[in-house]
Amino acid sequence: MTLAPPSEPLPFRDLEDVAAALRRAGSRLTTPRRMVLEALFAADELLTAEQIADGKLDLTSVYRNLEKLEELGVVRHVHIGHGPSVYGLLGDGEREFLVCERCGKVVVAGTDQLDRVRAVIREQFGYEARFTHFPLHGRCPDCIRR
C-alpha cells in the first residue's frame, strides 16, 4: 500500500475536491465510490468498512475504494485495537489518535499536538514516534480509576 507523498497535503473539503483528484488520476467517480465518500463525509467519527458498506455495498468494493482513496491522500485508516480497522477523511493534514483500552473512546489530535510527547520519546529512545496508523493506547480520564 503506497501512501500519498507527505509533501503538501491538499485539503479535500468536499466530494467535488475528491472527484477532481480522481479525474486527475485517471480514475472514475462511480456510484459505489460516491457512496463510500458520502458515508465518510457524513460521519463525524471513524468508520469500519462494514459501517461504510451499510448493507448496501459489496465489502470487496468498499475495501478497494478505501485503498484507492488512501493512495490519493483522501482517506487514512487506523488500527484501533482488536477489531477491524477504521477509516476516516484526512481533510487537510495527518491526524494522530489516542484510544482508551477500556471504553474504546478515540481522541483525534493534529500531529503538532503530540510534538512534546514525540520530543521526549526521541530524546530518551531515539525513536521518532507516530500515532497515525497505530494509535497510542491507554486509559482515558474517565477510565483511569477502573
Next chain:
Amino acid sequence: MTLAPPSEPLPFRDLEDVAAALRRAGSRLTTPRRMVLEALFAADELLTAEQIADGKLDLTSVYRNLEKLEELGVVRHVHIGHGPSVYGLLGDGEREFLVCERCGKVVVAGTDQLDRVRAVIREQFGYEARFTHFPLHGRCPDCIRR
C-alpha cells in the same frame, strides 16, 4: 481473557517456578505445555505461536497454553503490527515495547523507563498511556532518515 492481578508479579525464573504455579492452580505440566515453556525460556526475543509450535506442536494447543500461561502471569503477548501476535515471558515485571514501523526492530523497556513519556501524555491529554499490549510505533534511530 483475564490477566493476572497487577499486585506483586512473582518472578518466574525457570520451568520449576512455572511448574509450581501450575500445580497450585490445579493445572498439569504436560509435554506440549513444557515444550511451549522451553521455547519461551530458550528464546531471547518475542516469538509467534507458529515459532513456538515449530512444526512439532498443534497450533491449537500452543494458543491454549499461551492463554493459560498468560492468566497465570507467566506470559504476555504483544500486537507488534500487521502480523501475528508475539509472546514472551513476563519474568519479574511488566514490559513495554517500541517497534520500528520500517525495520520491525522491537525495543523492550521496563515500565519505569516510560514514566517520563507517560507523564507528558497524562499532563496533556489526561490519558494514562500503556505500551505493554499495543506497543509504541515509530522509526528507530537507524530508520529515521529513510
Next chain:
DNA sequence: CCAGCTACTGAGAGTGACTTGCAAGAGCGG
C-alpha cells in the same frame, strides 16, 4: 450522442490468525 476503451463492480473462493467443539488421551492425587 454514441461507440469503445478500460476502470470498476459483485459474486465467490482463498488466506492468515486465531477460536470452538468434541472424542480420545494422559497427568497426578489418592
Next chain:
DNA sequence: CCGCTCTTGCAAGTCACTCTCAGTAGCTGG
C-alpha cells in the same frame, strides 16, 4: 496403579480482509 478430569489433536468455524474473474458502466473522442 486407578480413575478423575485436565489436555490434546483434529476438524470445522469465524473474522477481516484479499484475490480472481467475468460482466458492467464511466468517461472521452469522434
